[in-house]
Amino acid sequence: MATRTSLPPDVQQLAAAHRARQQQIAAQAVAETNRLWGFVETLGWASVAGQMLSTAQSALMEAARGVQGYVGAAVRMWGREPDPFGQVAERTFAATASDGRPLDTLLEQPALEVVELVDQGMTRAQADAIGRRHLQRIVATQVADAARVATGVAMVNDRVVEGYIRHLTLPSCNRCILLSGRWYRYDAGFDRHPLCDCVGIPAAEVVDPPRSPREIYNSLDDEERRKAGWSGHDQRAIEDGADLFRVTNYRRALKTVTIAGRPVKTTLVGTTRRGLAGKRGAKVRMTPEAIYLEADRLNWDREETLRMLKLHGYVV
Template identity: 35%
Template sequence: MTVALAPRAGLEHLDATQVVVRRQVDQVQRAWRGLDPGGLRASFTALVGPVMLAAIAAGQVEAAALATPYVNAVLADEPPDAVPPSISASAFAGFTSAGLPLSSLADLLIVRLLTEIGAGMSTTDAMLAGLRRALTYTATEITDAGRTATHVRLIADTRAAGYERVVKLPACDRCIILAGRLYRYSQGFRRHPRCDCTMMPVTRQQWRESNMDNHPRALFDAMSEHEQNVRFGAGNAAAIRAGADLSQVVNARRGALPVAGRWTTTQGTSSRGLAGTRVGELRKQPGRRYRMSQASRPTAGQVINDFSGGTREELTAALRRYGYLL
């Protein structure tokens, strides 16, 4: 289920960027069909690589060109002190977000493809894996170029105090917990491969206001129970529905590991973390800057399992003790 809970302008910009991405991804997918299993390197070099690089470069220019009208529209209600400069869309094309030439992506693709076949993977499976990587590279680099252009444009506009993260479902749990978060104009944008989240410029007045429609809980509540269970895990989703804080639940999953048959996590268990201060038993450990709790912190899903036969009050108290409820 896809819903539009974030600011309309940000979602419209996200949709426009995705149209660009889909158009170029389709070109790469069509070109991939010309890959010859009997002559992979030659057919890739002649038929696939050039199309992919041209598609990415064209998409980067298109996505970057959306930045100026988008930022202008969002900030239109506040008169500028001076005419903000426009960006050069072509300046954001021809290289990866890491600054490497786009040709490095083609080189990496064919090397990985041939290496996997050499390691024993079937040609069919290796080609499918290669296609997935090609589409990921294409989508990621185009979207990154558009986001970077938007960021540059809002930095150049003194009306923008920063930006708000816009997240549209379906999205990963890491992005959902960042929905609606405000960042200063100078802060970088956190993203992952194929991340299609975007940023919406905010004025100083908007910075002081709260957009109640664009926050993690609103996105979680807009998902069906099945979608919640798939995205967060059944136990963690149940904990969130019981009132657990989304950020605490999701962050705890990063350091999760089984201990004596129970899932525990080290996330948030330092003297700076909410769980660490509540659970206590803090001690200094070699190589650690902050004291760490010696008590294990169960994941939110494990807490649910541990108290499955208890009362709501007991479950709530346990979730609060381990830092999942604020």
């Protein structure tokens, strides 16, 4: 496997444009669901639930659209020709939430939260504001996840892709800064937190990190570091010689949206006779990242991983 010390000039720009497109889709979806939220208090959740779901699904579908073309374009920038196993089933990434649960139940959580907060004595206005913020975070996170997970499947699907490089979108949290620039195998899951803006750059070769986390840290001013999660005391400790990674890991741990180990998360969506996974004999439907975890645990080769992605309806 070849190794480079730098990325091809255009690949990082391609990844940034890919992420900017997802951010625009997310912003539009958040604006529309925020508008719909204004009717919840007077009409009730049941009256707007269908429109909420339709808006979110359309955004997720749009976020996943074109991922195979994106990965193929990146491969060509590496001087190689794409070698896809099949066609990424882009529509399937709008069928569920990124953790495998039905999307409608996730979208309903803020409305249920408002009822509970009001029952506990909070004013309706305060509870409504909390619910609104929760909904905005859910929608933005799900759009980003749909793009990331679909892109991940597209990278596994193309046999030329050896892995991906984690690319930072500033401003960012300190844990993401520590992970920035790292090389991951093509079937590695993507650690992320709600509202995470990081993306994976498809790579046909192993690449040394273009910038170290310490270089990124040094490029930030005091206020940017505080927003990332490093307190004044943290910064002083780092300046006095404390290890950047140890200080950061002491302060917090990166939370992920998807499961990071067993038991494996599954979903029943798409497993009926009409669903793509159901037609292929899957009784439960594993999420893509759950498949990657099993691939790592059982030492599957790429062809077996691709077979499982096809079985569960993510590749056709």
